[in-house]
Amino acid sequence: MTTRIIAPPRHLANYIRFYWLLEFDGIAAHDSLFRVFARKYPRMVFQHCEGRSGIYHGDDYLPLTYLSGLNTLPYDCGIHPSISTIGVSFYPHAIRPIFGINVSGIVNELPDLSHFVKTSLTNQLLDARTVMQRTTILSAFFTNRLRNSTAPDKMYVQGWRMLLRETHEHQVRQLTRTFNLSERQLERRFKDHLGLTPKQYLKINRFEKALNLLQAGSCNNLFDIAYELGYADQSHFIREFKQFSGNTPKQYLNTDKIYDESSSFILKNSPVSGEKVLCRQSLYASR
Numbered sequence: 001m002t003t004r005i006i007a008p009p010r011h012l013a014n015y016i017r018f019y020w021l022l023e024f025d026g027i028a029a030h031d032s033l034f035r036v037f038a039r040k041y042p043r044m045v046f047q048h049c050e051g052r053s054g055i056y057h058g059d060d061y062l063p064l065t066y067l068s069g070l071n072t073l074p075y076d077c078g079i080h081p082s083i084s085t086i087g088v089s090f091y092p093h094a095i096r097p098i099f100g101i102n103v104s105g106i107v108n109e110l111p112d113l114s115h116f117v118k119t120s121l122t123n124q125l126l127d128a129r130t131v132m133q134r135t136t137i138l139s140a141f142f143t144n145r146l147r148n149s150t151a152p153d154k155m156y157v158q159g160w161r162m163l164l165r166e167t168h169e170h171q172v173r174q175l176t177r178t179f180n181l182s183e184r185q186l187e188r189r190f191k192d193h194l195g196l197t198p199k200q201y202l203k204i205n206r207f208e209k210a211l212n213l214l215q216a217g218s219c220n221n222l223f224d225i226a227y228e229l230g231y232a233d234q235s236h237f238i239r240e241f242k243q244f245s246g247n248t249p250k251q252y253l254n255t256d257k258i259y260d261e262s263s264s265f266i267l268k269n270s271p272v273s274g275e276k277v278l279c280r281q282s283l284y285a286s287r
Helices: 092-099 121-127 131-147 154-165 172-179 182-196 198-216 223-230 234-245 251-252
Strands: 001-005 016-023 032-038 045-050 055-057 063-067 075-079 082-090 257-261 263-269
Touching: 001 131, 016 131, 016 257, 045 121, 045 251, 063 121, 075 223, 075 263, 082 131, 092 131, 121 131, 131 234, 154 172, 154 182, 154 198, 172 182, 198 223, 198 234, 198 251, 223 234, 234 251
Parallel strands: none
Antiparallel strands: 001 016, 016 082, 032 075, 032 263, 045 063, 045 082, 055 075, 257 263
């Protein structure tokens, strides 16, 4: 298996966090499980297995190129033992200027890119032979899309950065004062531009920080994590963690993973071929 994180060109750095590569080269004897938790960054994913989709939900295969919106629910998909994948991790405010849609429209969804963009991008990516060629194609595509678009409102970029720094809900009151908006106005505008309300975003940001603390082992126990991140108590932390991951913190720590990226990972020794893999969102099948 090959994994790699690639920085975008400097002129795209305000929209794209990074490109990521995953090549799963058939070392597994069977399909694996691709698990995604609730997360605060949208993605675009190009994936294929010998020119056909290699990621599926039940009997339905995902498109070769699809958008993956912000998640408030966890989901599982099967992934073939041999697959080539390149993904783009966006900042939330990038979706509207690049694709001309509100990111709220793809929350908990995995729509085919062709629903939004009339382009030969997928064919170009299939024809490319190297990772560098594919990232060059993607960067040219995004540059062209942004050339004729309006830059995101600075209010939402500033507000989003303020949300990233905090895990406590008092930050919502700070936003209403900063932008002179009622809480209801703030919720509506942020949901249209960033996909989630400020409170939803804060909760998922707090959940991802909890994941990082668990992975790093930097807090001695669940009580310390709950206190550090402002949960009401340990029970509140465990309940919210399970809501966003489908697992308790202890179950998560005991999960045998072979790859993880942000709030997504591939499980080790997880035979899912032929099984119905539960996925809590509507998928646009492409095969």
